[in-house]
Amino acid sequence: MLDVNIIRQDPESIRQMLRNRNYSDTKLEAFLNADAEWRMLTEKGNALRKQRNDVSSLIPKLTGTEKTKRIDEMRLVSDEIKSIDSRLTELDTIREECVLNIPNIPHGSVPIGKDADDNVIVGEYGTRKKFKFRPKEHFEIAEALDIIDFNRGVKVAGSGFYVLKGDGARLERALINYMLDMHQDQGYKEVFTPVVVTKNAVIGTGQYPNLKDDMYWLERDDMWLNPTAEVPVTNLHQDEIFEKSELPISYTAYLPSFRREAGKHSDTRGIVRVHEFNKVEMVKFVHPDGSFDVLEKLRNDAEDIVRGLELPYRVLLLCTGDMGFAAAKCYDIELYAPGRDGWLEASSCSCFTDFQARRAKIKFRPEPHLKSEFIHTLNGSGLALPRTMVAILENYQNEDGTVTIPEVLRPYMRNQNTMG
RNA sequence: GCCGAGAUGGCCCAGCCCGGUAAGGCGCGAGCCUGGAAAGCUCGUGGCGGCAACGCCUCGGGAGUUCGAAUCUCCCUCUCGGCGCCA
Numbered sequence: 172m173l174d175v176n177i178i179r180q181d182p183e184s185i186r187q188m189l190r191n192r193n194y195s196d197t198k199l200e201a202f203l204n205a206d207a208e209w210r211m212l213t214e215k216g217n218a219l220r221k222q223r224n225d226v227s228s229l230i231p232k233l234t235g236t237e238k239t240k241r242i243d244e245m246r247l248v249s250d251e252i253k254s255i256d257s258r259l260t261e262l263d264t265i266r267e268e269c270v271l272n273i274p275n276i277p278h279g280s281v282p283i284g285k286d287a288d289d290n291v292i293v294g295e296y297g298t299r300k301k302f303k304f305r306p307k308e309h310f311e312i313a314e315a316l317d318i319i320d321f322n323r324g325v326k327v328a329g330s331g332f333y334v335l336k337g338d339g340a341r342l343e344r345a346l347i348n349y350m351l352d353m354h355q356d357q358g359y360k361e362v363f364t365p366v367v368v369t370k371n372a373v374i375g376t377g378q379y380p381n382l383k384d385d386m387y388w389l390e391r392d393d394m395w396l397n398p399t400a401e402v403p404v405t406n407l408h409q410d411e412i413f414e415k416s417e418l419p420i421s422y423t424a425y426l427p428s429f430r431r432e433a434g435k436h437s438d439t440r441g442i443v444r445v446h447e448f449n450k451v452e453m454v455k456f457v458h459p460d461g462s463f464d465v466l467e468k469l470r471n472d473a474e475d476i477v478r479g480l481e482l483p484y485r486v487l488l489l490c491t492g493d494m495g496f497a498a499a500k501c502y503d504i505e506l507y508a509p510g511r512d513g514w515l516e517a518s519s520c521s522c523f524t525d526f527q528a529r530r531a532k533i534k535f536r537p538e539p540h541l542k543s544e545f546i547h548t549l550n551g552s553g554l555a556l557p558r559t560m561v562a563i564l565e566n567y568q569n570e571d572g573t574v575t576i577p578e579v580l581r582p583y584m585r586n587q588n589t590m591g
Numbered sequence: 592g593c594c595g596a597g598a599u600g601g602c603c604c605a606g607c608c609c610g611g612u613a614a615g616g617c618g619c620g621a622g623c624c625u626g627g628a629a630a631g632c633u634c635g636u637g638g639c640g641g642c643a644a645c646g647c648c649u650c651g652g653g654a655g656u657u658c659g660a661a662u663c664u665c666c667c668u669c670u671c672g673g674c675g676c677c678a
Contacts, residue, residue, distance in 0.1 A: 213640060217647040224612085224647090227659045231611055238658095245658035412601065536601085538620085542637095543601085 202269035284490030297483035308510035331446035345583035350451040354423035364403035375531030377497035396429040400452035413535040442557040449556040462547035483507040506562035520551030
């Protein structure tokens with residue numbers, strides 16, 4: 172959520188920003204209209220309240236006709252206040268709904284562009300293996316090794332779900348532990364949070380309202396299935412005020428994530444786009460100064476995971492048109508998958524400035540006697556598990572159908588070095 | 592799920608029965624005092640609108656009664672305790 176003062180002060184630059192981000196219908200104009208009326212009525216209402224307060228403190232001292240007269244007068248004033256208030260409540264609802272639908276302002280270093288084609292490739296790293304055979308796609312490998320069972324996943328939970336078996340399940344567990352351990356070494360504190368979150372939490376991080384159709388909703392309890400650990404982890408500190416000395420705070424969390432992927436058809440033959448997947452996430456709460464430098468560090472922490480796995484990858488700087496709603500700047504890390512000869516987005520690292528902090532009311536006190544200010548939040552996946560597994564299966568496959576286990580994972584798999 | 596008790600400024604806590612300017616303490620800050628400090632004293636310490644004087648709001652959330660609600664009525668949320676159920 173943006174600071175309403177910024178919207179009021181310079182609506183034209185917000186309009187330009189929305190054009191750059193490809194948001195056509197954002198209710199900015201509706202906000203401005205409602206806000207102008209709101210401010211006018213607030214002042215009017217305050218003046219009437221002042222009158223009522225003054226007379227009300229006078230009334231107990233009065234007697235007789237003077238008193239009845241005043242009470243009658245105040246009855247009219249109260250009625251007017253009531254009608255102003257009910258209009259103010261309407262306007263407030265409109266204002267809030269509008270402002271919740273306006274995305275964050277991109278950082279100056281973000282390239283302006285329409286869609287994914289305008290993203291900037293920051294760099295390509297690692298070496299691609301030369302295969303002496305046609306590299307297979309991950310589902311061919313996995314089915315042959317019987318480590319992923321697509322049909323039974325569908326049987327249990329419907330399309331878009333899958334089952335890991337044997338070495339597949341163990342590889343998943345190894346990856347989670349490897350990632351958590353590395354993030355711990357990088358200075359992140361591990362947390363394990365609820366998978367079900369409140370509506371307030373999804374508002375706090377900005378998934379609600381604009382991604383609400385992408386999340387699973389538990390109607391009976393008005394709860395939401397975690398779409399990314401960013402939600403429960405960032406909201407851990409909802410409504411809190413930190414001392415300056417407590418910042419920065421870095422968390423890492425492993426948590427299942429759920430996406431309805433409404434309108435997209437899930438890839439039933441693979442695990443590239445599924446409804447439930449594991450992910451290890453990094454979340455940071457930082458001082459507003461230098462938060463974009465922290466983003467570089469965060470991205471590097473995610474790259475460490477990929478480098479450790481010795482997978483070829485590239486880093487993209489997302490353009491204004493492709494960036495997420497709440498982000499001010501965002502890098503994607505994509506893994507190269509030789510079987511499909513394509514790139515897989517496995518991590519997204521973003522700086523949200525104070526956009527989430529304002530929604531979730533996360534503040535810090537710059538100095539003990541000074542007013543509290545909003546902190547900045549960041550997060551990044553390190554990494555999404557299914558796509559990492561796809562990349563491992565396709566990059567580490569051998570001609571005989573076996574898959575070599577990346578060296579860093581072997582300690583987590585009882586020193587086993589191949590699957591199959 | 593049932594019964595009971597609670598929710599008041601950064602933190603603690605009074606006020607509620609019996610409606611009339613939200614008291615006090617802690618912490619933190621500024622000032623006075625002091626050779627310096629402690630103690631003491633004074634002031635400040637949430638949000639919104641004008642952005643200066645000022646005004647309004649704020650007692651978990653919402654609705655109602657009233658000239659006037661922290662206080663009375665109704666609904667909801669959360670916390671704690673007891674009972675029940677249970678991996």
